[in-house]
Amino acid sequence: MxxxxxxxxxxxxxxxxxxxxxxxxxxxxxxxxxxxxxxxxxxxxxxxxxxxxSQDELIVYTMRLIRDRVRDRIQKLDLPPDDPVAAATTLLSELIPLDRDRMAEFEVWLALSGRSLVNPALAEVREQSDTDIRRLCERVVRWFCGDAEDERIRLETERLYALVDGLALHRAMQPDATTTEAVVATLRRHLEALRGD
Amino acid sequence: MxxxxxxxxxxxxxxxxxxxxxxxxxxxxxxxxxxxxxxxxxxxxxxxxxxxxSQDELIVYTMRLIRDRVRDRIQKLDLPPDDPVAAATTLLSELIPLDRDRMAEFEVWLALSGRSLVNPALAEVREQSDTDIRRLCERVVRWFCGDAEDERIRLETERLYALVDGLALHRAMQPDATTTEAVVATLRRHLEALRGD
DNA sequence: CCTGTTTTAGCACAGTTGTGCTACAACGTG
DNA sequence: CACGTTGTAGCACAACTGTGCTAAAACAGG
The missing domain is CATH 1.10.10.60 (Homeodomain-like)
Incomplete structure (x- = not known):
């Protein structure tokens, strides 16, 4: 053998x-x-x-590959333990396509997400990614208002998650209408407001 | 003749x-x-x-039709002039697919937006819609912090716009993971925070 | 060398695609 | 009724699609 x-x-x-x-x-x-x-x-x-x-198998593999790469990148980040705003900004910036390469990657992700609405195998990959990102957002929210009741945490998690995805979407759709600085500033503003109240 | x-x-x-x-x-x-x-x-x-x-002409027409319908719906809303939070919630709820019909409409919009990345004619329609919505968000932001400096207004506009599109996206992608009430509550929370500081 | 496996190459096929085109039916007007 | 325009129907064509399939090349172990 x-x-x-x-x-x-x-x-x-x-x-x-x-x-x-x-x-x-x-x-x-x-x-x-x-x-x-x-x-x-x-x-x-x-x-x-x-x-x-089959082509389907290839498409699903491609989407999994992107998901794994994003996971890896986030895993490998080293975050400043003493500065929650900076740590959160670093973390969430990873989810928004700020440079050229990430933009291309995100465009592909968007296209596959679109098809996931009619392709169950792709939908599963997307759902896993959604869960990951939501958990990440919850983690960040707990840094800022960890002592709040669960309902509040849940709401702020959804709010942060929606903001991040919205920023990412706008960045991909209107690359010239936004700058990296503006996106990061918006993110930072949100986090500071989160801490504030 | x-x-x-x-x-x-x-x-x-x-x-x-x-x-x-x-x-x-x-x-x-x-x-x-x-x-x-x-x-x-x-x-x-x-x-x-x-x-x-041509098929292209048809696709572009379809996207224009959706854009016009959303415009019309927003145009025809009558907003309570004395309650900014309620007015803004009503207004922005129109941009998030809360019921079945709007969800279908928004899914189509998403698919066409995706193709707009490689189709200039579709890109034009999307850009017009983006401008509309951004103006709408700015209008709402001014209700809440109209006396702030321009830079602040711009930032809050982008933040609100991203939040709205993020909520819409999540609603379309994970219809069972969110409820109408949760989305509206998140929106309301954001608006109240906007007024607060 | 030879044997057996993996890898590459690409033809074959049936089905679908968008569009060009012709032929005819439907209709208001003269 | 008849004329001329508008609307409908669908065939023809070349291009492209995903997948099944066969055949041979590349290679490792005997």
Whole structure:
């Protein structure tokens, strides 16, 4: 018994998923056909289908990959333990596409989120991500008003979560109408107000 | 010279656009093919193409129709002049899909907004709508802190706008994770905080 | 070398896509 | 009625879609 595996399967999958992301970021989800993805990845159709049995599987993998990357980035942040406002700003800034790369990534995420409304497998990935982000927001809220009653915490969590996603959405949709500084300032303003009352 | 027009062209266009909305709401933008739209509208392909020379034209018309309807609804609201919190809640609630019909409408809007990232004609419609909503938010902000300096007004406008769009997005994406009451309560909380400081 | 497995390549097929086009039915006006 | 415009119907076409499939190349172990 032997196993002649001479390619890194995971790396190949990532290569393909990244080609998919480039296409979706540039021309939308409709541009992500199997043939075009294979082309963009520098592979043949047959080779691509060796790693993903169907297009659906590939799309789901791509969305999972983005989710995992965001998770990793947040995991690896080191936050100043003595400055809640700065820590929260750093943390939540990670959820808003401030630079070019993150914007492309977020655009792909948005496109896949859109399709998740009609694709259960994608919906599951999105829901997991939603839960993560909501927990993150709750954590932040507790830094600022940890002694408040549960109902208040819940409300402020939803408020912060909505603000973050709204800022991210606007940043993606109107990249020229906003600046990094303005977004961060808005975030900071909200956090300070949260502490204030 | 005579003009035998025996059908209401605008009504026909709306009929087609509404069929499009139903399809997009149910199965996403990818399901909105010319043939399926014609079927859903109860027309033939040829007839449809008599009212819209291309699919693109139809899609743009559909997005414009939604934008105009939202505008009209907001225009027709009568707001209590003596209660800013109630007035603002009424106004902004119109931007968040609280009932079934608005949710479907908003899902279509989201799908079209997504495509607007790669379709200039759609992008124009979206930008107009963005401007409208931003003005609306600014108006509301001025009710609460009209005496603040411009920079503050601008920041609070962006904050409110992001909150509203975030709430709308969450409502559309996770219809079961939120209730109408919770959304309205969050909105009210924000407005009261706006007045508070 | 040979054997067995993995990987690559790409054709085949049936189905769908948007749009161009022609033919005819429906209708108000003269 | 007949003319001319408007509306409807749907075929034709080339392009593209996802997936099934076969065949061969690349490689590791014997």
């Amino acid at each position: 032997y196993m002649p595996r001479y390619v890194d399967e995971t790396a190949r999958r990532r290569l393909i998923a990244e080609a998919t992301m480039r296409l979706v970021a540039a021309d939308g989800l409709q541009a992500a056909s199997v043939r075009r993805i294979a082309d963009e990845a520098g592979l043949s159709m047959g080779s691509l289908r060796h790693y993903f049995r | 005579y003009m035998p027009r025996y059908v209401d062209e605008t009504a026909r266009r709306r009929l087609i656009a509404e069929a499009t909305m139903r399809l997009v709401a149910a199965d996403g933008l990818q399901a909105a093919s010319v043939r399926r739209i014609a079927d859903e509208a109860g027309l033939s392909m040829g007839s449809l193409r008599h009212y819209f020379r």
